[in-house]
Amino acid sequence: MTKKNFCIIMAGGVGSRFWPLSTTATPKQFLDILGVGKTLLQLTYERMVKIVPPENFYVVTNAQYENIVLQQIPDLQPHQVLKEPLRKNTAPCIAYGNHEIRKRTEDANIIVTPSDHLILNEEDFLNTVTAGWEFTQNNDSLLTLGIKPTRPDTGFGYIQIKEEVSEINSLKINKVKTFTEKPELEIAKMFLKSGDFFWNSGIFLWSLKSIDCAFKTYLPKVYDLFTAEQFVLDDVYSNCPNISIDYGIMEKAENVYVLQSSFGWSDLGTWGALYENAEKDEMQNAVIGENVMTYNTKNCVISMPNNKLAVVDGLENCIVVDTADKLLICKRDDEQKIRQFVNDIKFQKGESYI
Amino acid sequence: MTKKNFCIIMAGGVGSRFWPLSTTATPKQFLDILGVGKTLLQLTYERMVKIVPPENFYVVTNAQYENIVLQQIPDLQPHQVLKEPLRKNTAPCIAYGNHEIRKRTEDANIIVTPSDHLILNEEDFLNTVTAGWEFTQNNDSLLTLGIKPTRPDTGFGYIQIKEEVSEINSLKINKVKTFTEKPELEIAKMFLKSGDFFWNSGIFLWSLKSIDCAFKTYLPKVYDLFTAEQFVLDDVYSNCPNISIDYGIMEKAENVYVLQSSFGWSDLGTWGALYENAEKDEMQNAVIGENVMTYNTKNCVISMPNNKLAVVDGLENCIVVDTADKLLICKRDDEQKIRQFVNDIKFQKGESYI
Numbered sequence: 001m002t003k004k005n006f007c008i009i010m011a012g013g014v015g016s017r018f019w020p021l022s023t024t025a026t027p028k029q030f031l032d033i034l035g036v037g038k039t040l041l042q043l044t045y046e047r048m049v050k051i052v053p054p055e056n057f058y059v060v061t062n063a064q065y066e067n068i069v070l071q072q073i074p075d076l077q078p079h080q081v082l083k084e085p086l087r088k089n090t091a092p093c094i095a096y097g098n099h100e101i102r103k104r105t106e107d108a109n110i111i112v113t114p115s116d117h118l119i120l121n122e123e124d125f126l127n128t129v130t131a132g133w134e135f136t137q138n139n140d141s142l143l144t145l146g147i148k149p150t151r152p153d154t155g156f157g158y159i160q161i162k163e164e165v166s167e168i169n170s171l172k173i174n175k176v177k178t179f180t181e182k183p184e185l186e187i188a189k190m191f192l193k194s195g196d197f198f199w200n201s202g203i204f205l206w207s208l209k210s211i212d213c214a215f216k217t218y219l220p221k222v223y224d225l226f227t228a229e230q231f232v233l234d235d236v237y238s239n240c241p242n243i244s245i246d247y248g249i250m251e252k253a254e255n256v257y258v259l260q261s262s263f264g265w266s267d268l269g270t271w272g273a274l275y276e277n278a279e280k281d282e283m284q285n286a287v288i289g290e291n292v293m294t295y296n297t298k299n300c301v302i303s304m305p306n307n308k309l310a311v312v313d314g315l316e317n318c319i320v321v322d323t324a325d326k327l328l329i330c331k332r333d334d335e336q337k338i339r340q341f342v343n344d345i346k347f348q349k350g351e352s353y354i
Numbered sequence: 355m356t357k358k359n360f361c362i363i364m365a366g367g368v369g370s371r372f373w374p375l376s377t378t379a380t381p382k383q384f385l386d387i388l389g390v391g392k393t394l395l396q397l398t399y400e401r402m403v404k405i406v407p408p409e410n411f412y413v414v415t416n417a418q419y420e421n422i423v424l425q426q427i428p429d430l431q432p433h434q435v436l437k438e439p440l441r442k443n444t445a446p447c448i449a450y451g452n453h454e455i456r457k458r459t460e461d462a463n464i465i466v467t468p469s470d471h472l473i474l475n476e477e478d479f480l481n482t483v484t485a486g487w488e489f490t491q492n493n494d495s496l497l498t499l500g501i502k503p504t505r506p507d508t509g510f511g512y513i514q515i516k517e518e519v520s521e522i523n524s525l526k527i528n529k530v531k532t533f534t535e536k537p538e539l540e541i542a543k544m545f546l547k548s549g550d551f552f553w554n555s556g557i558f559l560w561s562l563k564s565i566d567c568a569f570k571t572y573l574p575k576v577y578d579l580f581t582a583e584q585f586v587l588d589d590v591y592s593n594c595p596n597i598s599i600d601y602g603i604m605e606k607a608e609n610v611y612v613l614q615s616s617f618g619w620s621d622l623g624t625w626g627a628l629y630e631n632a633e634k635d636e637m638q639n640a641v642i643g644e645n646v647m648t649y650n651t652k653n654c655v656i657s658m659p660n661n662k663l664a665v666v667d668g669l670e671n672c673i674v675v676d677t678a679d680k681l682l683i684c685k686r687d688d689e690q691k692i693r694q695f696v697n698d699i700k701f702q703k704g705e706s707y708i
Contacts, residue, residue: 020665291707293699293702295688295695296685296688308679308680308681309374309680310680310682310683311683311684311699313683313691314683314684320681320683322681325662326665327662327663327676329665329667329668329669330668331667331668334649334667337649337667341667345647345663345665353663
C-alpha cells in the first residue's frame with residue numbers, strides 16, 4: 001500500500017427509492033440494507049482500506065451526517081469528514097476532496113467512489129483499482145470503471161468504448177466513444193449484444209494532476225472557487241454550480257478511458273437491485289430480519305427489524321419494509337411508484353413523516 | 355333502572371384468532387379493535403350501565419387482567435373484579451358471579467354477557483334485555499338471546515326453536531328444541547331458510563333463583579363448591595370441572611327459552627367478522643389507524659397504530675395488522691391459519707413471542 005493512494009467517498013446522497021428504510025435522517029449508505037451486519041458505508045470503507053491508508057480517506061457528505069460517519073468509521077479523524085453546506089452534485093463534491101488532498105501531496109492517486117454500492121468480489125475489485133492506478137499514474141487520463149453488463153438493464157447509464165489502449169493484468173482499458181443515459185429495453189438489449197457497451201459504475205480513478213487539469217479546463221469556475229486564497233466553505237458552495245462530474249467533465253474531456261471491469265457490482269439503486277443481490281430462500285424471497293416467518297410467499301423482498309416478529313402469508317412479488325414508525329407494502333412491479341408515495345406523504349402529512 | 359338488575363361480564367378469554375392485535379397480555383376484549391376510541395369491554399360496560407347500576411356489575415376475568423379492567427372501567431370497585439385463579443370455562447365463571455350476587459340480594463335479575471361482542475343497535479338491545487327480564491322475573495326460566503340470522507354463517511352455533519310461549523313488546527319468546535354446533539354451509543343455508551334457527555349469542559338472562567336452581571340440578575358439584583361455608587377461591591377452582599354453561603346446563607335443562615332478537619350483533623370472532631362490521635372506504639377496505647395510505651388496494655382489513663405511517667399498494671383480500679413488535683400479513687381466506695401461525699411461533703420462537 002502506498003501513501004500516495006487517496007480515496008474520496010461520496011456519502012451525501014438522499015434517495016427516496018428505498019423509503020421507508022432510507023430516510024432523510026438516515027439515507028441508504030448509513031444502513032445495513034443487506035442485513036449483513038455492516039452498513040454500505042462501512043463496507044465501502046473496509047473494502048478500500050486494504051489499499052488506501054486510513055488517514056488518506058475523505059468522506060464528503062452533508063453537514064448533518066458528520067456524526068453518523070464518524071460513528072460508523074471510527075478510524076476517521078473529524079477533519080476527514082468533509083461537510084458540504086449545500087448539495088451541489090458530484091463535481092463540487094470531488095473538487096472539495098481534491099482541495100484537501102492537494103494540501104497533503106501533489107502526487108496522489110485518487111479513487112472516487114459512491115458510498116452505497118455493492119461489490120461482491122472484493123479481490124477482483126482491488127486488483128482492478130490497482131491496475132487502473134498503474135494506468136492513471138503513467139497517463140494523463142480520467143478512468144472510469146465500466147462494468148461488463150450481464151443483462152439488458154434499463155436502470156443504468158451505459159458507456160460505449162472504442163479502441164483498446166492498454167491491458168494491465170489482463171484488464172483492458174479503452175478510449176470512451178460515448179456516454180448514454182438509461183436506455184429503453186430494446187436499446188439495452190442491443191447494447192448488451194454489441195459487447196461495446198459497459199455500465200457506468202460512477203467509480204473513478206485518476207491522478208490529482210489529471211483531475212485538477214480537467215477541472216481547470218472544463219469547470220474553471222469550480223476549480224477557482226476551490227483553489228482561491230481565501231477559502232470560505234459556505235461562500236464556495238453558494239457560488240458553485242450544481243453539476244455532475246459526468247456532465248461537467250467526463251462527457252467533455254478527451255482523455256476519458258474505461259477500465260473493463262467485472263467484480264460483481266450493483267448500485268443497489270432500487271429494491272429490485274437489492275432483490276437481485278440479496279440471498280434468497282427456497283421460495284425466492286429475499287428476507288432481511290431474524291424473525292420473519294413466511295407461508296405461501298414467493299419472490300418477495302421483506303425487510304424487518306431483527307427484534308420484530310413478522311408472519312407473511314400468501315404474498316407474491318411484493319416489497320414489505322417495516323421500520324419503527326413506517327410500513328411499506330408494495331408490488332415489486334410498482335417500485336418506481338415509491339417516489340410518488342413519498343411525495344404524497346410530504347403533501348398530505350408533511351415533511352416530518354418522511 | 356332497578357337495583358335488582360345485575361350484570362356478569364365474562365372477560366377472561368384469550369383468543370389467538372386476532373393475533374397479533376390480541377395477545378395473551380392484552381386479549382381482544384381490552385382492545386379498541388374497531389378503532390372507535392373505546393375497547394370492547396368499555397363498550398360492553400357503557401351499554402349495560404344504562405340499565406344496571408354501576409355497583410351491580412361483576413367482571414369475571416383472569417387474575418392477570420385485574421388492573422386492566424379497573425383502568426378501563428374506573429367506575430368499578432376492586433371487589434367487583436372477580437379474579438379467576440384458573441381458566442375453567444363459562445359455568446364456573448357464572449357460578450362465581452352468582453356467588454357474589456347472592457350476598458347482595460336473593461331477588462336479582464341477571465344478564466351474563468361476553469365482553470368482546472359487537473352490538474350495533476343499543477336501543478333495541480336494551481329493550482330486548484328489559485323484555486327478557488320481564489319474562490325471567492315471572493317464569494322460572496333460562497333465557498338466551500337468539501339472533502335472527504341474516505346469512506348462512508358457519509362460524510356460529512345455532513338454536514332451533516319450537517312453540518312460542520310469550521310475546522313482550524313485540525319480542526317473541528320460544529321454547530328451545532335443540533342446540534347445534536357450527537354447521538356446514540349447506541346445513542347453514544337450510545337453517546337460514548327454515549326460519550326456526552337462531553344464532554346462539556352467548557348472552558343469557560335469568561333470575562338468580564332460576565340459575566341457582568339449574569346449577570343445583572345439573573352441576574351440583576359446581577354449586578356446592580361455590581356455596582360451601584368455607585369458601586377458598588383457589589380450592590374452589592382447583593376442584594371445579596372445566597365446563598361451559600351451554601354444555602353443562604343450557605343443553606340439559608327443560609326451562610330453556612330463546613328471545614328472538616335482532617339488534618345487530620357480531621361475536622367479532624374473526625377478522626372476517628370484524629371486516630363485515632367495520633366502516634369501509636370506497637375500495638371496500640376496513641382501515642383502522644389514522645395514517646394509512648392505500649393505492650390499488652381493495653377488500654383488505656388494515657389495522658395500524660395511529661402513530662405509524664403505512665403505505666399499502668396493490669393488495670387485495672388481505673389482512674394487515676401491525677403492532678409495536680409484530681406484523682401479520684395474511685390472505686383473508688387464510689385467516690383460519692392464524693392459529694397455526696401462532697402455534698408455529700410458540701414452537702419455533704417461544705411463548706414470549708405471542
